[in-house]
Structure formats: structure tokens, C-alpha cells
Amino acid sequence: NAGVTQTPKFQVLKTGQSMTLQCAQDMNHEYMSWYRQDPGMGLRLIHYSVGAGITDQGEVPNGYNVSRSTTEDFPLRLLSAAPSQTSVYFCASRERTGELFFGEGSRLTVL
Amino acid sequence: GQSLEQPSEVTAVEGAIVQINCTYQTSGFYGLSWYQQHDGGAPTFLSYNGLDGLEETGRFSSFLSRSDSYGYLLLQELQMKDSASYFCAVSRQAGTALIFGKGTTLSVSS
Numbered sequence: 001n002a003g004v005t006q007t008p009k010f011q012v013l014k015t016g017q018s019m020t021l022q023c024a025q026d027m028n029h030e031y032m033s034w035y036r037q038d039p040g041m042g043l044r045l046i047h048y049s050v051g052a053g054i055t056d057q058g059e060v061p062n063g064y065n066v067s068r069s070t071t072e073d074f075p076l077r078l079l080s081a082a083p084s085q086t087s088v089y090f091c092a093s094r095e096r097t098g099e100l101f102f103g104e105g106s107r108l109t110v111l
Numbered sequence: 112g113q114s115l116e117q118p119s120e121v122t123a124v125e126g127a128i129v130q131i132n133c134t135y136q137t138s139g140f141y142g143l144s145w146y147q148q149h150d151g152g153a154p155t156f157l158s159y160n161g162l163d164g165l166e167e168t169g170r171f172s173s174f175l176s177r178s179d180s181y182g183y184l185l186l187q188e189l190q191m192k193d194s195a196s197y198f199c200a201v202s203r204q205a206g207t208a209l210i211f212g213k214g215t216t217l218s219v220s221s
Binding site: 030031033035040041042043044045048050056058059090092096097098099100101102103104105 | 119141142144146152153154155156159198200202205206207208209210211212213214
């Protein structure tokens with residue numbers, strides 16, 4: 001099993017560009033989520049999903065969109081990137097309860 | 112809303128014992144988890160408390176008091192490799208979002 005796979009690992013964008021961070025898990029987990037991590041701010045929840053077709057906002061959802069068309073995939077879309085979105089992004093999944101499994105992270109720089 | 116408070120930094124020497132506290136305020140509470148993150152890496156699960164009391168996993172233990180909205184992570188026989196960031200996290204209900212604290216950076220010296 002690959003676990004949680006995120007792509008790309010590194011990305012540089014210009015202000016105003018759009019992009020999608022991909023996240024896939026092969027553990028048949030119901031729950032998937034996206035976090036951003038900035039120095040001194042811990043892990044802040046952006047969006048999460050409790051199953052295919054169901055998404056909800058987290059603590060810092062502005063500027064990000066998500067969808068969950070399959071159990072396996074949970075992409076995060078930046079429609080118009082801003083320098084404030086420079087961060088490390090982590091995707092994570094778990095069964096309904098229990099341990100949260102994280103991907104290796106996607107490091108995004110917006111110039 | 113939800114908030115979690117934990118110390119930003121803790122220092123200790125090899126072989127010592129260190130306790131990282133976490134206090135939380137949430138509108139509902141299902142459980143308290145602890146995660147470890149080494150520099151540049153992904154967070155990894157350490158421990159979970161759903162009920163009051165102590166959970167032990169090797170050198171690591173975690174404690175929860177629901178009535179005090181308080182928990183801690185206890186690390187014994189510290190090793191250099193324990194230098195990392197430690198996060199507490201709470202969920203309000205089963206199957207819902209996990210909210211993290213800002214993390215505690217533990218530095219272990221020889």
C-alpha cells in the first residue's frame with residue numbers, strides 16, 4: 001500500500017495563477033482532509049470530507065476549493081494564488097475514527 | 112469555536128523525562144490525540160485518549176482529564192531522536208475534523 005500520496009511535492013506559482021494539489025489514498029478511508037502548515041502556526045485545517053460527495057470547511061477555507069468525487073481522491077484547488085498561500089500543504093486520511101495518516105507534503109511558493 | 116494551548120518550546124537532556132501539556136476549549140469533545148513531526152517530515156500518530164486516564168505506549172504515555180479539559184504527553188528516557196515538534200489535536204465528534212494545536216518544539220541535548 002502506498003498510503004497517502006500527494007503531488008506535486010514542490011511548486012512555484014505566480015500571483016493569480018491557479019493550480020490543483022492532488023491527494024490520493026489507497027486505504028479506503030472515509031475521512032480525508034487538507035491542512036496548511038506555516039511557521040509557528042501549527043497545522044490549520046482547510047477543508048475536509050467525511051465521504052464521497054461530502055465536503056466541509058475547516059478553519060482557513062478562503063481561497064481554496066475541494067471536491068470528493070471518489071473515495072480515493074481529494075484534490076485541493078487554488079483558483080487565484082496569492083503570496084499568503086505560500087505554505088506547506090498536507091493531505092491526511094483516516095477511517096471514521098482513529099489514527100490520521102499524512103502524505104509527505106506539498107511545498108508551495110507563490111511569488 | 113475550538114482552541115488548544117500547548118507550550119511553544121521545551122528543552123531537556125538525554126535520559127530525562129519531559130511532560131508536554133495541552134489544554135483545550137471545544138463546543139464538543141470526542142478525544143485527544145498526539146502527533147510527532149520531525150523537521151521537514153509528515154506528522155505521525157503517537158497516542159489517543161478517548162476516556163480519562165493514562166495510555167502507555169513504550170516510552171510515551173498520554174493522559175486525559177475530560178473534566179479539566181486537559182491532557183499531557185509524557186516522554187521518558189529521552190533520546191536525541193525525540194527532538195521534534197509535538198502536536199495535540201482534538202475532535203468534537205467521531206468522524207469529524209481533527210483540529211491541531213500550534214505545536215511544542217522539543218529539543219533534546221546530550
